[in-house]
Amino acid sequence: MAMAGKLLANKVAIITGSTKGIGFAIAKKLALEGATVVVSSRRQENVTTAIAELKKENLPHLGVACHVGKEEDRKNLIEQTIKKFGKIDILVSNVAVSPHFGLTIGITEKQIDKIFDVNVKSSFLIARDCYPYLKATKGNITFVTSIGAYKPFVGGGWYSISKTSLLALTRVMASELAVDGIRVNCIAPGLIKTDFSKGLTENETIRNKFLEEIPLGRLGQPDDCAGAVVFLSCDQLSSYVTGECISMTGGIQSRL
Numbered sequence: 001m002a003m004a005g006k007l008l009a010n011k012v013a014i015i016t017g018s019t020k021g022i023g024f025a026i027a028k029k030l031a032l033e034g035a036t037v038v039v040s041s042r043r044q045e046n047v048t049t050a051i052a053e054l055k056k057e058n059l060p061h062l063g064v065a066c067h068v069g070k071e072e073d074r075k076n077l078i079e080q081t082i083k084k085f086g087k088i089d090i091l092v093s094n095v096a097v098s099p100h101f102g103l104t105i106g107i108t109e110k111q112i113d114k115i116f117d118v119n120v121k122s123s124f125l126i127a128r129d130c131y132p133y134l135k136a137t138k139g140n141i142t143f144v145t146s147i148g149a150y151k152p153f154v155g156g157g158w159y160s161i162s163k164t165s166l167l168a169l170t171r172v173m174a175s176e177l178a179v180d181g182i183r184v185n186c187i188a189p190g191l192i193k194t195d196f197s198k199g200l201t202e203n204e205t206i207r208n209k210f211l212e213e214i215p216l217g218r219l220g221q222p223d224d225c226a227g228a229v230v231f232l233s234c235d236q237l238s239s240y241v242t243g244e245c246i247s248m249t250g251g252i253q254s255r256l
């Protein structure tokens with residue numbers, strides 16, 4: 001835990017779903033700012049690949065396989081972190097699923113359950129499980145929601161509804177945990193080029209329709225989402241910011 005002088009020196013950060021895409025970009029940026037990052041996702045081979053990347057740049061890390069929907073995995077993720085580093089300062093809850101694309105009326109109950117189990121319930125549960133440690137460090141939590149929280153995606157109705165719920169979760173937890181000195185915020189990415197969004201970005205018609213709406217005229221990259229998380233995770237930069245959401249959408253409007 002070296003890197004004195006950096007914004008997040010001596011901080012320990014858990015980032016869920018962080019072996020690729022937006023989660024990995026966030027982990028890398030937090031590490032470049034001095035944090036020791038705990039990288040995780042369901043598949044051990046993805047964890048191994050991600051930590052090899054961090055190793056190449058000499059960035060302090062730990063890799064732990066963790067399915068956020070499994071209680072024993074969340075417990076193990078936290079235990080391994082505490083065993084190795086003794087504390088948790090930052091939690092970034094990044095995992096989401098979207099098992100249904102199409103008219104909202106066509107979704108099955110099982111698909112709705114999966115969306116809410118992973119996107120909302122597991123996001124809360126990992127935050128709840130980390131709470132005693134975050135209380136000890138007066139740490140902070142960032143949830144990853146979506147532009148869909150404000151402007152529901154055509155074809156991704158229930159996914160969007162789950163992401164709007166994360167806005168509410170952020171506000172509820174921010175007001176309840178303020179007394180413990182824990183700040184809780186979220187980020188809302190627009191259309192970002194990752195495996196998750198391939199169905200949209202690799203379909204020319206859909207991609208062009210999105211591009212027409214993006215004032216900056218390009219799709220986002222995972223790294224476009226990471227700087228805001230450094231800001232929200234860093235007390236020197238955002239000590240009076242809680243219950244907020246920062247959007248990175250290339251200009252698609254997300255509020256009044």
Ligand code: NAP
Pocket residue numbers: 016017018019020021022023040041042043044046047066067068069094095096097118144145146147188189190191192193194195196197
């Ligand atoms: P991605 O590139 O598909 O990466 C997802 C990551 O999460 C992978 O590391 C994956 O690894 C892991 N993961 C998936 N399910 C998991 C689970 N149940 N438990 C633990 N880890 C899991 O996705 P992304 O585009 O970066 O999306 C990250 C977040 O950004 C999501 O919350 C998404 O809703 C949000 N977002 C994305 C976009 C976009 O356009 N891409 C836009 C707005 C918001 P394993 O397969 O090894 O588990």
